[in-house]
Amino acid sequence: MKAAKVYGAKDLRLEEVETPRITKPADVLVKPAYTGICGSDVHLYHGKNPLAVLPRIMGHEVAGVVEDFGGEVKGLSPGDHVVIDPISFCGKCYACRHNMPNVCESLLVFGVQQDGGMREYFTIPEKQVLKIDKNLPWKEAALIEPFTIGANAAARGNVGIGDTVLVEGAGPIGIAALKLAKIKGAQVMVSDVVDEKLAFAGKQGADITVNTAKTDLEEAVREWTKGEGVNKVIDAACTTPTIEAAFKVVSAAGTIVFLSFGEEAAKIAPLPITKKQLTVAGSRLQTYQFANVIRLMESGALRGGDLVSHIFPFPDIQKAFDFIDAHPGEVKKALLEF
Numbered sequence: 001m002k003a004a005k006v007y008g009a010k011d012l013r014l015e016e017v018e019t020p021r022i023t024k025p026a027d028v029l030v031k032p033a034y035t036g037i038c039g040s041d042v043h044l045y046h047g048k049n050p051l052a053v054l055p056r057i058m059g060h061e062v063a064g065v066v067e068d069f070g071g072e073v074k075g076l077s078p079g080d081h082v083v084i085d086p087i088s089f090c091g092k093c094y095a096c097r098h099n100m101p102n103v104c105e106s107l108l109v110f111g112v113q114q115d116g117g118m119r120e121y122f123t124i125p126e127k128q129v130l131k132i133d134k135n136l137p138w139k140e141a142a143l144i145e146p147f148t149i150g151a152n153a154a155a156r157g158n159v160g161i162g163d164t165v166l167v168e169g170a171g172p173i174g175i176a177a178l179k180l181a182k183i184k185g186a187q188v189m190v191s192d193v194v195d196e197k198l199a200f201a202g203k204q205g206a207d208i209t210v211n212t213a214k215t216d217l218e219e220a221v222r223e224w225t226k227g228e229g230v231n232k233v234i235d236a237a238c239t240t241p242t243i244e245a246a247f248k249v250v251s252a253a254g255t256i257v258f259l260s261f262g263e264e265a266a267k268i269a270p271l272p273i274t275k276k277q278l279t280v281a282g283s284r285l286q287t288y289q290f291a292n293v294i295r296l297m298e299s300g301a302l303r304g305g306d307l308v309s310h311i312f313p314f315p316d317i318q319k320a321f322d323f324i325d326a327h328p329g330e331v332k333k334a335l336l337e338f
């Protein structure tokens with residue numbers, strides 16, 4: 001079978017490797033149908049993911065079919081459609097004991113610290129395999145993992161009915177946060193610096209959009225919220241200006257959710273945090289979001305819309321990464337098709 005391995009920056013090789021077999025009783029053999037290409041895969045491919053150990057098979061956004069499983073697997077049948085929960089954790093450390101296994105001290109992420117789903121078959125423990133309805137279109141199923149990132153951000157922001165929420169950035173993660181915040185009953189403003197991204201956010205359910213390259217964000221928020229400020233900010237742009245702006249536009253008693261993995265320092269005064277008694281929350285990957293996102297997708301309440309903009313056959317994986325590098329503004333979500 002074929003597997004795509006990253007050996008170094010922009011050194012991606014499609015190799016012939018042995019097809020894995022079940023050797024552990026709790027393992028499942030999965031054949032991907034579609035694997036999404038995430039911004040973090042692009043970072044890894046560029047040699048810019050300090051957490052990844054090379055060589056590495058990327059891919060953590062997997063929807064596929066159960067081919068085989070070990071004797072201890074009880075909840076699956078051959079041919080079942082499934083998605084993969086990429087995180088594996090110890091269950092014993094402080095974070096795990098406090099319901100945050102996504103920041104476990106020995107966290108391993110499928111496709112980052114472990115070989116992932118950009119190969120024709122893989123084995124993975126049953127507890128990371130989630131069954132989905134066979135009627136759910138594959139292109140939707142492949143978006144379940146990125147939508148869990150938005151769901152986690154909305155959960156960390158404690159987004160609820162009637163909240164005003166600002167989502168900064170209208171990339172796939174911002175769109176995921178927008179959709180999950182809308183489902184939770186919030187009013188959502190989306191900011192970006194590219195008009196086309198904002199037009200797309202509008203089609204995906206944003207109540208109002210702001211191009212912060214042209215319009216003053218503080219003024220737009222003041223007008224929209226009648227001076228109160230937004231109750232929640234989710235920063236899915238992950239830039240220094242969006243981080244700093246969050247503290248200015250959030251309301252008293254509000255919450256700011258950060259998704260950035262950036263190491264650049266932002267300049268933040270303690271005054272707004274204390275004066276407005278803010279909650280500042282990090283959101284990394286997801287915890288316990290798969291079941292909800294799957295249910296929302298299966299019911300039709302959550303849909304990818306036109307988020308999938310490009311599909312490449314798996315053997316053309318190099319073309320896919322070259323295309324994303326050459327057309328960063330054009331690609332929303334690209335999938336590899338197996």
Ligand SMILES: NC(=O)c1ccc[n+]([C@@H]2O[C@H](COP(=O)([O-])OP(=O)(O)OC[C@H]3O[C@@H](n4cnc5c(N)ncnc54)[C@H](O)[C@@H]3O)[C@@H](O)[C@H]2O)c1
Binds near residue numbers: 169171173197239258
């Ligand atoms: N914490 C996590 O678990 C997690 C998971 C996935 C992605 N991420 C991070 O989330 C971020 C977004 O991911 P993505 O795939 O959507 O990326 P993306 O690059 O597709 O989207 C970012 C968007 O932000 C916009 N932007 C840039 N400057 C802006 C500004 N000043 N104001 C408003 N918008 C601005 C861009 O135009 C773009 O549309 C990335 O930084 C990624 O590393 C975090």
Ligand SMILES: [Zn+2]
Binds near residue numbers: 038039040061
């Ligand atoms: Zn991803």
Ligand SMILES: [Zn+2]
Binds near residue numbers: 091094095097106
């Ligand atoms: Zn742990």
